[in-house]
Amino acid sequence: MAKGMREIKSKIKSTQNTKQITKAMEMVAASKLRRAQNAALASRPYSDKLKEVVSSIATSGSSVSHPMLESRPVKRSAYLVITSDRGQAGGLNSNLLKKLVEKLKEKHKSQDEFSLFVIGRKGYDYLVRRKYEIRQEIIGAPDSPTFADIKSIASAAVGGFENGEYDELFVVYNRFVNAVTQIPTIKQMLPLDASQFDKQDSSLSAGYEYEPDAEAILDVLLPKYAETLVFSSLLENKASEFGARMTAMSSATKNATKMINELTLHYNRARQAAITQEITEIVGGANAIS
Amino acid sequence: MSTLRLEIVTPERIVYEQDVNMVIANGVSGQLGVLPNHVPMVTPLKIAPIRVKKGNSEELIAVHGGFMEVRKEKVVILAEAAEQGADIDLSRARQAKERAEQRLASKNEQYDHKRAELALQRALTRIQTSGQ
Numbered sequence: 001m002a003k004g005m006r007e008i009k010s011k012i013k014s015t016q017n018t019k020q021i022t023k024a025m026e027m028v029a030a031s032k033l034r035r036a037q038n039a040a041l042a043s044r045p046y047s048d049k050l051k052e053v054v055s056s057i058a059t060s061g062s063s064v065s066h067p068m069l070e071s072r073p074v075k076r077s078a079y080l081v082i083t084s085d086r087g088q089a090g091g092l093n094s095n096l097l098k099k100l101v102e103k104l105k106e107k108h109k110s111q112d113e114f115s116l117f118v119i120g121r122k123g124y125d126y127l128v129r130r131k132y133e134i135r136q137e138i139i140g141a142p143d144s145p146t147f148a149d150i151k152s153i154a155s156a157a158v159g160g161f162e163n164g165e166y167d168e169l170f171v172v173y174n175r176f177v178n179a180v181t182q183i184p185t186i187k188q189m190l191p192l193d194a195s196q197f198d199k200q201d202s203s204l205s206a207g208y209e210y211e212p213d214a215e216a217i218l219d220v221l222l223p224k225y226a227e228t229l230v231f232s233s234l235l236e237n238k239a240s241e242f243g244a245r246m247t248a249m250s251s252a253t254k255n256a257t258k259m260i261n262e263l264t265l266h267y268n269r270a271r272q273a274a275i276t277q278e279i280t281e282i283v284g285g286a287n288a289i290s
Numbered sequence: 291m292s293t294l295r296l297e298i299v300t301p302e303r304i305v306y307e308q309d310v311n312m313v314i315a316n317g318v319s320g321q322l323g324v325l326p327n328h329v330p331m332v333t334p335l336k337i338a339p340i341r342v343k344k345g346n347s348e349e350l351i352a353v354h355g356g357f358m359e360v361r362k363e364k365v366v367i368l369a370e371a372a373e374q375g376a377d378i379d380l381s382r383a384r385q386a387k388e389r390a391e392q393r394l395a396s397k398n399e400q401y402d403h404k405r406a407e408l409a410l411q412r413a414l415t416r417i418q419t420s421g422q
Contacts, residue, residue, distance in 0.1 A: 039302070042302060042303045042304075043301050043302065045299050045304060046299045046300060046301045046368060047301075049299055049359070049366055049368055050357075050368060053332055053357065053359055053368075056332075057332070146301075146302055147300070147301040147302060147370055147371075148370075148371070151370070208330045208331055208332045208359075209329055209330065209331040209332075210331070210332050210333070211317055211318070211319050211322075211331060211332070211333035211334075212318065212319050212333075216318075216334070217332055217333070217334060217357075220334045220357070221334075221357065224356075224357075224368075224370075228301055231301050
């Protein structure tokens with residue numbers, strides 16, 4: 001019996017260690033989540049402003065057209081997949097990737113019909129293992145990414161659309177709702193949805209002068225805007241990652257606590273049983289002598 | 291003296307937000323100075339320092355491309371990167387300048403000339419901004 005007790009005791013000990021780790025990870029994720037949310041908030045003014053300027057050009061009356069605003073018949077598609085580098089975030093990445101693969105299988109007959117851009121090790125490993133060809137990837141983007149970190153992949157993805165390599169570009173990422181809810185999302189990014197630029201607040205209605213002209217500005221501005229969209233999706237995915245990790249780790253901590261309680265109960269029972277047995281043996285022995 | 295509000299915004303943060311008297315920027319079609327009550331205007335910018343006049347002092351801010359949106363009382367500059375003089379790592383900028391110059395001089399196919407040129411412009415802008 002004593003041996004069983006020792007086993008239970010070491011099990012309790014190891015569960016306690018695990019609990020400590022998951023607890024620490026939960027707290028780390030919580031603080032990183034706050035930072036990621038702040039970063040997402042800080043990037044808002046830039047994209048809002050860009051959108052404002054695009055809107056004012058688009059609605060300025062002069063008929064401005066730009067290839068990035070026009071949808072053309074779709075022959076090839078591209079997907080920019082944003083995942084995390086590390087796991088331990090529940091079903092965050094696998095749900096997203098499952099959704100992506102489903103869509104790829106449903107929409108395309110062969111691999112020649114789409115290109116993949118990947119940010120994050122999880123997505124890269126998953127897709128490589130399934131023999132998908134990956135155009136470009138970024139692995140190891142820091143927890144608080146800067147625009148420069150993803151500039152190359154964003155401009156490559158946007159550039160491919162511009163020179164007609166593919167006719168639509170989707171961003172695949174986890175939309176952040178709150179710390180417990182993240183929604184795997186496949187969002188069309190290019191061609192840009194022109195209708196989003198229609199709404200315009202009246203304070204802006206003053207006509208701008210354009211140097212050198214409106215179209216030259218759109219040429220520079222729209223690719224920038226698209227790259228910014230990629231960046232904000234990345235920030236949102238980061239927030240989702242930490243949110244999911246926080247939730248996963250908090251439930252792991254809860255499970256560990258429950259397990260420790262159960263094991264402690266077992267341990268006490270075993271201890272009591274051992275004592276009872278010993279007493280019975282002693283009493284038995286004493287009776288035998290008398 | 292009347293003032294206008296200057297905001298410099300990058301994807302990561304708001305770099306600069308103050309009331310100033312005059313902004314002198316390098317647009318793609320030439321240098322332009324903006325005073326309060328300017329006609330609303332939008333123009334892309336070159337990679338160059340912009341000069342900001344405030345009272346009697348003058349400041350330089352490195353702006354790496356991007357846009358300027360001018361309204362009557364407000365100028366907004368959107369750039370992928372922007373730095374004030376104090377934030378610039380001068381030795382790093384010098385190294386970047388040398389590297390870019392070498393690459394441009396080498397006429398080697400392995401380097402992307404356009405990229406090296408842009409890098410050189412950025413480095414020069416930084417050096418100019420910090421060396422006031």
